[in-house]
Amino acid sequence: MNVHVDNDLKENAPDHENGCSSIYGEEETFKLKKLLKRVVLGSSFYQRKFEEAGIDIDSIKTLEDIARLPLTTKEELRDAYPLGLQAVPDEDIIRIHSSSGTTGSPVIIPYTQGDVDVWAGMMMRCYQMAGLTRNDRIQITPGYGLWTAGIGFQAGAELLGAMAVPMGPGNTEKQLQMLLDLKSTALASTSSYALLLAEEINKRGLRDNIDLKVGIIGSERWSPKMRSRIEQELGIETFDIFGLTEIYGPGIAIDCSMHDGLHYWSDHLLFEIIDPVTEESLPDGTLGELVITTLTKEGAPLIRYRTRDLTRIIPEPCKCGCPFPRIDRLLGRTDDRIKIKGVNVYPGQIEDVIQRVEGVSSEYQIVLERNQGRDSMLFRVEIDGANDLENNRNRAGFLKKAFRDFIGVSVDVECVGMGELPRSEKKSKRVIDNRDM
Secondary structure (H helix, E strand, C coil), X not given: CCCCXXXXXXXXXXXXXXXXXXXXXHHHHHHHHHHHHHHHHXXXXXXXXXXXXXXXXXXXXXXXXXXXXXXXXXXXXXXCCCCCCCCCCHHHEEEEEECCCCCCCCCEEEEEHHHHHHHHHHHHHHHHHCCCCCCCEEEECCCCCCCCHXXXXXXXXXXXXXXXXXXXXXXXXXXXXXXHHCCXXXXXXXHHHHHHHXXXXXXXXXXXXXXXXXXXXXXXXXXXXXXXXXXXHHCCEEEEEEEECCCCEEEEEEECCCCCCEEECCCCEEEEEECCCCCCECCCCCCEEEEEEECCCCCCCCCCEEEEEEECEECCCCCCCCCCCEECCCCEECCCCEEECCEEECHHXXXXXHHHCCCEEEEEEEEEEEECCEEEEEEEEEECCCCCHHHHHHHHHHHHHHHHHHHCCCCEEEEECCCCCCCCCCCCCXXXXXXXX
């Protein structure tokens, strides 16, 4: 296993020798105080929040004091539509990005030149963590436009000096042609689309004709089994990248070649873990909801933003030697849990069940129904040898038992052949909830 730690990563890491915690220190305290002064002067959004909460920023003297500041929610960002989050004059804004707005008003995030430069720098670090250099050719398949994904991957590639191949989403025929003709060495993609491309490449017998060596994969939760399939079918090493439109976009964290948690850029971002119910801060190493403060963001800084992502801060230093701290791979989101028969089920738990049963693929679909007031859950999953009835029954039986033993819920199981469940060029829709239809 190669361990990639670029000198730039070591040189830019904060010095935490005299810090007030195992991760953050005086430098971050200084940046936090500076951020608070900026938002009090320039952000009408935080001026109102702090006034309503009775916050005097001069009373925030240490990083521990941040727990006294109010949390910021996605709903508040939607209510600020269109530009209520802007914290600098109009002439300083050079670009906006937006969330999808599928469940309400979109969130509009304004960016200054400084924000764009910081984001590109974080993305470049991610590529360096994955061992990429200016000699690489990075095929970028996430979307462009209002979405943050495509342009973020491109800016980082250009800052690194690598060749960006800005394909955008879909058009699999063209994607394959560029992989072959341009000899792309790295793929930036969602896990769903990486799997689709991998299956198509193997179906056409193109595996020996492509030059891919690295996959930068993100935008959705993906299981260890899915990761293994993508790596085996494409012959690459994958790196799990993390980001949110509200913060910058992709590139705020990525795993290294140890693949034991994701390093995040603590010189620009302050990570906390809270109990999602009580909202109390939790110690390092404890699973909870990730809360992010953007220490250096200018256009739309966010303070204690509730991401809804479930993870933990890993307190131990990484064996790779990179000094930047880590969070664990995401278990799921507090708002994407399935409640069935009084039991909360998270995607990470389902992936753990799949991992325990041999011969079961990474691809699954859940169908929830309600009949005469009773809920039921059908778990559809791809398996090897689905046409063998005895094998099919055995796999289904193992899965039913695993759901009962490890999650505490009874489910119906339908095993189907490999490739029979829908594939996606973006994110896979794994849960179909018919209970409220």
